[in-house]
Amino acid sequence: MEAPLLRVEHLAKAYGQVVTARDVSFDVAAGEALGVVGPNGAGKSTLLNLVTGTARSDGGTLLLDGQDVTRWSAPRRSAAGVGRSYQVPRPFAGMTVFENVLVGARFGGGHGGREARRLAIDALERTGMAHLANTPAGRLRLLDRKRLELARALATGPRLILLDEIAGGLTDAELPELVALVAELRDAGLAVVWIEHIVHALLQVVDRLMCLALGDVVAIGDPATVMRDPRVVEVYLGSTVDPGPAAAS
Numbered sequence: 377m378e379a380p381l382l383r384v385e386h387l388a389k390a391y392g393q394v395v396t397a398r399d400v401s402f403d404v405a406a407g408e409a410l411g412v413v414g415p416n417g418a419g420k421s422t423l424l425n426l427v428t429g430t431a432r433s434d435g436g437t438l439l440l441d442g443q444d445v446t447r448w449s450a451p452r453r454s455a456a457g458v459g460r461s462y463q464v465p466r467p468f469a470g471m472t473v474f475e476n477v478l479v480g481a482r483f484g485g486g487h488g489g490r491e492a493r494r495l496a497i498d499a500l501e502r503t504g505m506a507h508l509a510n511t512p513a514g515r516l517r518l519l520d521r522k523r524l525e526l527a528r529a530l531a532t533g534p535r536l537i538l539l540d541e542i543a544g545g546l547t548d549a550e551l552p553e554l555v556a557l558v559a560e561l562r563d564a565g566l567a568v569v570w571i572e573h574i575v576h577a578l579l580q581v582v583d584r585l586m587c588l589a590l591g592d593v594v595a596i597g598d599p600a601t602v603m604r605d606p607r608v609v610e611v612y613l614g615s616t617v618d619p620g621p622a623a624a625s
């Protein structure tokens with residue numbers, strides 16, 4: 377069998393006493409979308425940082441296409457096809473949409489000159505942003521800022537794209553557009569790891585779902601089955617029911 381595009385084996389990470397990954401293992405195949413859910417502080421964003429290389433793991437192995445990239449720097453992983461969006465988008469507000477995407481291609485993807493321009497144009501077309509190429513990024517409405525964030529990640533020429541809570545703040549009318557866009561990327565053969573609080577949006581796209589809590593994989597597999605898993609239900613109840621100061625004393 378072909379090696380999965382991403383294989384995470386026994387990943388471990390702690391910040392002091394806070395364990396953000398405890399023996400975390402999972403695979404993502406090319407053309408597969410894996411959703412990630414879990415309460416705040418579960419270690420979801422840290423997991424993406426560990427995969428991109430912006431955070432260093434304490435243990436475990438990361439394989440990209442069967443190749444051990446555990447010791448690779450973030451830029452080297454990015455050039456090898458690991459792209460990401462950030463939970464808090466930070467476009468260069470004074471630069472145009474095109475210039476922002478070009479930065480992704482040049483610095484994220486390590487591409488030069490003509491190739492960078494080609495990747496940037498392609499990313500704008502794939503995200504439906506071509507008509508906004510010359511608009512200053514600071515003037516975009518929220519949905520288009522989200523699209524720009526996706527375009528910037530795409531312009532690095534990724535094979536794996538990691539999305540961190542990109543749906544937050546969108547209206548009910550805008551959500552399906554973002555969902556459709558992520559589905560298109562997956563259908564075009566990209567591997568997608570999508571962390572999202574808005575679970576109903578996630579469930580429209582993902583092939584498998586993983587629930588994390590306090591650095592542990594609570595469940596992973598078929599999305600509907602994971603959502604029904606009593607351990608997952610418990611994690612969610614625990615995060616939504618605030619016992620308040622009286623119960624804590």
Ligand SMILES: Nc1ncnc2c1ncn2[C@@H]1O[C@H](COP(=O)(O)OP(=O)(O)O)[C@@H](O)[C@H]1O
Nearest residue numbers: 391394396414415416417418419420421422423
């Ligand atoms: N750079 C860091 N330094 C110290 N603690 C961190 C750092 N990044 C994350 N943490 C802690 O790790 C835990 C998991 O954080 P995070 O991965 O952001 O969770 P999530 O994205 O699931 O909400 C939290 O308790 C957070 O405070």
Ligand SMILES: [Mg+2]
Nearest residue numbers: 420421422463
């Ligand atoms: Mg997070």
